Amino acid sequence: MNILLLAALSLSAICLAALNTSTGQSEPVSSSLTEHLSPLACNAFALSPEVRKRHFEKLGPALLKLTKSTRELPDGYEFELPADNKTYQLLTEWAFQERLCCPFFDIDLRFDREGGPLWLRLTGRPGTKEFVKEEFDLASSR
Numbered sequence: 001m002n003i004l005l006l007a008a009l010s011l012s013a014i015c016l017a018a019l020n021t022s023t024g025q026s027e028p029v030s031s032s033l034t035e036h037l038s039p040l041a042c043n044a045f046a047l048s049p050e051v052r053k054r055h056f057e058k059l060g061p062a063l064l065k066l067t068k069s070t071r072e073l074p075d076g077y078e079f080e081l082p083a084d085n086k087t088y089q090l091l092t093e094w095a096f097q098e099r100l101c102c103p104f105f106d107i108d109l110r111f112d113r114e115g116g117p118l119w120l121r122l123t124g125r126p127g128t129k130e131f132v133k134e135e136f137d138l139a140s141s142r
Helices: 002-022 050-066 083-099 129-137
Strands: 067-073 074-079 105-111 120-122
Touching: 050 074, 050 083, 074 129, 083 105, 083 120, 120 129
Parallel strands: none
Antiparallel strands: 067 074, 074 120, 105 120
């Protein structure tokens, strides 16, 4: 069985090398050529009905209420939040669910040093910034 697996892996490597040679590439075929890009739209149905209700009716509004400031970035936004345990728990629950319904987001959570604030950064490919601005109603909150 192990010999068959090794043979299959070797054959795959040979085929990939042949493909690269035939296309004139010295590097492996880029994954971006075969990468699937999700639409810049929220798929709320990626969440179960119970999780969806909590995500959109409780977690999101609670985090928006806790937001102390917003920074505009070239490719998205960064939100300052209190660096307490309750906020962090709300934020991590929200972020885990958000990556399911909005897989195009790059989501970063960061604590600043010396007891500084907690930051949520939402960025991504072109169009993400406009999506965040509209979905989080940032135009009216400024």
